[in-house]
Amino acid sequence: TQLLEQSPQFLSIQEGENLTVYCNSSSVFSSLQWYRQEPGEGPVLLVTVVTGGEVKKLKRLTFQFGDARKDSSLHITAAQPGDTGLYLCAGALDDFNKFYFGSGTKLNVKP
Amino acid sequence: NAGVTQTPKFQVLKTGQSMTLQCAQDMNHNSMYWYRQDPGMGLRLIYYSASEGTTDKGEVPNGYNVSRLNKREFSLRLESAAPSQTSVYFCASSERYGTGVNQPQHFGDGTRLSIL
Numbered sequence: 001t002q003l004l005e006q007s008p009q010f011l012s013i014q015e016g017e018n019l020t021v022y023c024n025s026s027s028v029f030s031s032l033q034w035y036r037q038e039p040g041e042g043p044v045l046l047v048t049v050v051t052g053g054e055v056k057k058l059k060r061l062t063f064q065f066g067d068a069r070k071d072s073s074l075h076i077t078a079a080q081p082g083d084t085g086l087y088l089c090a091g092a093l094d095d096f097n098k099f100y101f102g103s104g105t106k107l108n109v110k111p
Numbered sequence: 112n113a114g115v116t117q118t119p120k121f122q123v124l125k126t127g128q129s130m131t132l133q134c135a136q137d138m139n140h141n142s143m144y145w146y147r148q149d150p151g152m153g154l155r156l157i158y159y160s161a162s163e164g165t166t167d168k169g170e171v172p173n174g175y176n177v178s179r180l181n182k183r184e185f186s187l188r189l190e191s192a193a194p195s196q197t198s199v200y201f202c203a204s205s206e207r208y209g210t211g212v213n214q215p216q217h218f219g220d221g222t223r224l225s226i227l
Contacts, residue, residue: 042201042218101153
């Protein structure tokens, strides 16, 4: 079993719709990162959240870290085809250099 | 600025063959990592190097060895390749270890490895 469970695994929506991706664990993380990956490329960092309850916004993307630092969510408002990709969450426990990744959410936004 | 460069980009091996995946970063980062990505599994950490001269096991180290050649380079070796090691391998780097705030990782574009 993976330390971080992401849901849903796949998401296909129309342009303009809203969506939320979840990242859950029974472990407490020192921080959690969200990455986006496009086919044939490596993941690219979107955001890092550190404090329980923290909310960060990146244009139409809103990231939240759970109060207990065990879960996180990514909300996209008015999705666009350019948002299409694989979204990955990654958390680190006590050892700041060891990151555990979720299995990813593959998002397809249709025009 | 190249960032993290991985070679080769593609490789096909036969079971039992050995090979080394190369990774170099030009961002003067202290920490480097090797991951494998399999369908439905996300990325799993194989080995990491917190700083030059140190290496540690990650989640899935069996069947692999690593060498932190210098600050820039971190290689991953498969001594006797097995079909279960067919995967996409990513190298990443980050600035510093132990700052109290996790550093962002910068990834290469991966090596696609098939073992027949």
